[in-house]
Every structure is written in structure tokens, then in C-alpha cells.
Amino acid sequence: MGMFTHTAFDTELGPVALAATDEGIVRCNLPGSDPDALVEEVIARTGLSPVEGGEMVDDAADQVIAFLEGGLRQFDLELDWRLVGGFHRQVLQATATIPYGETASYGEVAALAGKPGAARAAGTALSVNPIALIVPCHRIIKADGSTGGYGGGAAGTALKQRLLDLETPNLLSG
Secondary structure (H helix, E strand, O other): OOEEEEEEEOOOOOOEEEEEOOOOEEEEOOOOOOHHHHHHHHHHHHOOEEEEOOHHHHHHHHHHHHHHOOOOOOOOOOEOOOOOOHHHHHHHHHHOOOOOOOOEEHHHHHHHOOOOOOHHHHHHHHHOOOEOOOOOHHHEEOOOOOOOOOOOHHHHHHHHHHHHHHHHHHHHOO
16 A cells, blocks of 8 residues: 655634645635644545655645745646546646736636636535645636635635735835
8 A cells, every 4th residue: 555645834814734646735724723643634536555654745834834824826736636537637727827916717717728608617626626736726706706615614715815915025126
């Protein structure tokens, strides 16, 4: 049986957990989520055995912390897309191309993923993003410019706005 590595760490926004296979980062939860649940999910969905720590997750943790502190604009990590397929994967891969400090609408991401007019389906794909923060689904907003949902409920929407606000002043400061 194969293995995956994982780590959990505290940030100003709450605890974050990461998991990686030999192929890349397979899972990153939103700040404030349960790190143990992430490990259990990866076990259940991949059949791999968990090992705490490792170079890839440690590097990813350093990058996530730097991002949340405003010191990193572009992640430099290999990603393992095995937890998503089809249109969901296409949406997430398109989302990964949205630059720091910029936003796109759900419809624009659907078009980038090859399905113009599939804004709702794109929203569904983004709602189950297994590599949150690193695949910046917080940059995807409604066509009217409002933030839209994120991570469930009012707390998720507040987190999305906080992440968008984090990127904006850093663009202005160069």
C-alpha cells in the first residue's frame, strides 16, 4: 500500500492541514477546518496510509504561511489532481491560472474550462476544491461583482473576503 504525508499548522486565520502523495499536494483545507478530518478523508478516498511530515508538505506549509502573511503571490508546488476528475478538474485547473490580486466570475471560469454557460456547475466544482488556498477558489466571484459563497455559511464568506482583501493591499504596495 502506498503512503501520503501530512502536516497541520496554525495560522492567523486558524489551523490548516495539508496532504501530499508522491505526485504532489493532494489536499489543503481552509483555515479553521479540522486537520484530523483531512487525514481521514485522504485515507478514505485514496486507500493510502498516512505518514506525518515530509519535505513536500513542509515546503507547502511554508508557502501557505507566507501567502497568508502577504509575502507570497504564486505557489510553486506540484499538485496531485486524483481527488477530482472531469469538468471539476478542468474548473480547478482553470482557477489555478487566475493571477494573484485578480478575480474572475464563475461564468468566466466555466468558459476557461471549456463549458461556456456552465457557471453553476463551475460553482459546484469550486465548492469541493480539495486544494483550497493553493488553487485559489477565493478569487472566483459572482458576475455582479459580489463575493459569492465560500466554504459554507457566513464564516466562509467572511474568510473569502479576508483572503481577497489580503491580496489587494499587497498589489498596491508592489
